[in-house]
Amino acid sequence: MIAALAFYFFAAILIASAVMVVSSRNPVHSVLFLILAFFNAAALFLIAGAEFLAMILVIVYVGAVAVLFLFVVMMLDIDFARLREGFQRYAPVGAVVGAILFLELLLVLGSWTFADQSAELRLSPNPGGDVTNAMAIGRILYTDYVYLFQASGLILLVAMIGAIVLTHRKSTASRRQNIGAQVSRSGSVLLEKVPSGAGIGTLGIRRPPVAEVEKPAVTHDAGHGGHH
Structure with missing residues (x-):
């Protein structure tokens, strides 16, 4: 109950x-x-x-x-308003397809009958002991059909890899760092061995002379500079 x-x-x-x-x-x-x-x-x-x-x-x-x-x-x-735009236009086609599927289901249900040995199979004993359905299916799956099980796993793996390869796109807008070109520095930086105690003059590097700022000339007023 x-x-x-x-x-x-x-x-x-x-x-x-x-x-x-x-x-x-x-x-x-x-x-x-x-x-x-x-x-x-x-x-x-x-x-x-x-x-x-x-x-x-x-x-x-x-x-x-x-x-x-x-x-x-x-x-x-998803633009739901755009999805609903063609509903009335495709409604007759959808109704025809639905009616065909409904008729097919009626034909299947009308011609379906019980097998002659269905009652015997239904009342067949369990594998025995404390073996559950999952354990019994696992024993059959991993003993008699283990190679087919592994083949199905490989097919799913190949399908997953194919989906990743087909959907993967390389982005040209993103900028990446080239570590090899950055470390090599070929032709961009000149490396020289500087002897110990040598200054910049030894290497031929001269600092540009600093231009002296001209001081304004001091002028004396003739009317106030003399003694009376």
Whole structure:
């Protein structure tokens, strides 16, 4: 009973969050509702007994993808008025695409049936002992499929390096210090060995003579300088 109530509670919040993701006008709010939807989906996985999928959903999607989306949306200078300008013009095309996707979902749900061995697989015993789902998946992943796991890691590494190389741009406006040219001083500074005790005269360096300031001539008034 408690598990059923928890399932309906988290499912209702998940559906409401998904609706708010596509209907919110602010992209930042959409990303926040997306994070809320991921947390509720992880709770549903925990109720279903798939704790490995719940951990992956929280660690990978909430901890990396959703946070990346949030930082990108917040750092971009988005002109919301310009984005809404072509809404009426592209609304018919969007409605047609949405109707096609809705019909495809109806066809998939209409032709979907349970497998013959689904009940037996559902009631199949656990690996045994205190082995959890995450431990069982880890044993299979790192034993039978370890090479495929390493190959997927290398593919992600190459994709990350390619993204960095494609987005890296060298700035020509910034000025950098060339330490090698600064230390070598080739052709700019003449270095000479000065003997001990030698002055500037020995090296042929003469100071320019200081020009003497001419003193004003003293004149005596003839009418006041004589004796009567």
